[in-house]
Amino acid sequence: MGEEVEAPEPALVARVRAGESSAFDELVRLHVGRVFAIVLRVLGQREDAEDVTQEVFLAVLEKLGSYDPRRPFAPWLYRIATNRALNARKARQLRRMEEIPESAPAMGDTPDVATAKVEERERLARAMLELPEKQRLIVKLFELEGFSSVEIGSMLGMADGTVRWHLLKARERLRRALTPMEERHP
Amino acid sequence: MNTEPERDLELAAALRRLEGGSLLTEVEQTRIQNAIRIGAREALARLSRTPRTPLEAIGGWWRAALPVAAAAALMLALVQPWHGRPAPEEATARSGLALVVAGEAEEHDVARAIVGSPSEDLWVADTGGNGP
Numbered sequence: 001m002g003e004e005v006e007a008p009e010p011a012l013v014a015r016v017r018a019g020e021s022s023a024f025d026e027l028v029r030l031h032v033g034r035v036f037a038i039v040l041r042v043l044g045q046r047e048d049a050e051d052v053t054q055e056v057f058l059a060v061l062e063k064l065g066s067y068d069p070r071r072p073f074a075p076w077l078y079r080i081a082t083n084r085a086l087n088a089r090k091a092r093q094l095r096r097m098e099e100i101p102e103s104a105p106a107m108g109d110t111p112d113v114a115t116a117k118v119e120e121r122e123r124l125a126r127a128m129l130e131l132p133e134k135q136r137l138i139v140k141l142f143e144l145e146g147f148s149s150v151e152i153g154s155m156l157g158m159a160d161g162t163v164r165w166h167l168l169k170a171r172e173r174l175r176r177a178l179t180p181m182e183e184r185h186p
Numbered sequence: 187m188n189t190e191p192e193r194d195l196e197l198a199a200a201l202r203r204l205e206g207g208s209l210l211t212e213v214e215q216t217r218i219q220n221a222i223r224i225g226a227r228e229a230l231a232r233l234s235r236t237p238r239t240p241l242e243a244i245g246g247w248w249r250a251a252l253p254v255a256a257a258a259a260l261m262l263a264l265v266q267p268w269h270g271r272p273a274p275e276e277a278t279a280r281s282g283l284a285l286v287v288a289g290e291a292e293e294h295d296v297a298r299a300i301v302g303s304p305s306e307d308l309w310v311a312d313t314g315g316n317g318p
Contacts, residue, residue, distance in 0.1 A: 016230075016233070017233060018233065018234060019230045019231065019232070019233035019234025019235070019236075020230075020234075021223070021226070021227075021230050024226055024230060025219070025223060028219055028222050028223075029219065032210065032215060032218055032219065032222075033209070033210050033215070036208065036210050036214075036218070037208035037209075040208045041205075041208065044205075046214070050214060050217065050218055053218055054218060054221045054222050054225060057222045057225075057226070058222065058225045058226060058229070061226055061229045061230070061233075062229060064233075117203075120200065121200075121203060121204055124200055124201070124204050125204055128201075128204070139197075139201070140201065140205065142191075142193075143193065143194060143197055143198040143201055144198060144201055144202060144205060144208065145208065146193075148190060149190055149191075161188065164190070164191060167191060168191065171194060171197065174197055174200075174201075175194075175197065178196070178197065178200055
């Protein structure tokens with residue numbers, strides 16, 4: 001994280017509320033990357049994530065009247081993004097995300113290393129699919145996007161302690177998947 | 187469970203290989219921002235027309251109502267001399283006549299309704315009976 005985006009927001013939001021389009025452009029520019037990342041981690045497809053990211057910002061514009069400017073803007077926005085993405089996932093019945101991605105060995109690897117990597121990837125993909133949806137999303141937002149447990153809790157409407165519990169459970173299963181069978185049972 | 191867990195870099199790297207990155211390309215970002223800009227036009231125009239506080243809403247209402255109220259007051263002032271209340275005597279005479287027609291008038295009211303009020307008699311007396 002560490003993005004310094006909080007400072008200009010109260011003024012920007014006030015200008016957007018007055019219908020100033022340049023302020024809205026600036027607000028979008030500041031947050032579009034993070035919103036896209038959240039939506040992508042829920043949906044798994046970039047094209048779908050692009051569509052939903054647009055919907056999120058238009059929804060923000062409609063809901064701006066209910067935003068309390070004394071509270072930080074980003075968690076409010078990320079919560080809208082998460083809810084929109086989860087709803088879109090349900091509505092569109094996205095199954096593509098649950099297909100195991102085709103494994104391709106990286107260039108320059110020896111055949112043994114390449115095979116090991118492909119196997120690891122397939123084990124990890126299977127383990128991800130076996131995780132409850134909530135845990136899968138938590139581990140992606142924490143490990144891949146760098147959100148804190150408090151931020152994830154605010155997005156998903158759960159206590160940060162609960163987020164950390166889910167994270168540890170998810171990690172245990174994924175860690176097992178990363179360890180080859182022969183190492184686990186020599 | 188009370189402290190923030192450390193990031194698991196190895197797991198993160200493996201997940202990134204599986205899931206891919208989430209950084210927007212410049213092309214994607216431009217496409218999204220343009221689409222949002224187009225989609226937001228109507229809502230932004232609506233917001234710019236909407237008063238933000240109740241005070242502004244009342245202020246806006248008054249701003250519109252003031253010229254209307256001023257025009258109405260002016261019209262009323264101009265119209266008033268021609269459509270003023272009838273003179274008390276006329277009103278009395280009319281009501282006297284109404285009573286006569288209805289058959290409910292006293293004798294002196296009947297006379298007054300027919301010949302007019304004493305002030306009219308006075309005017310007739312002053313002009314020597316040659317009224318206009």
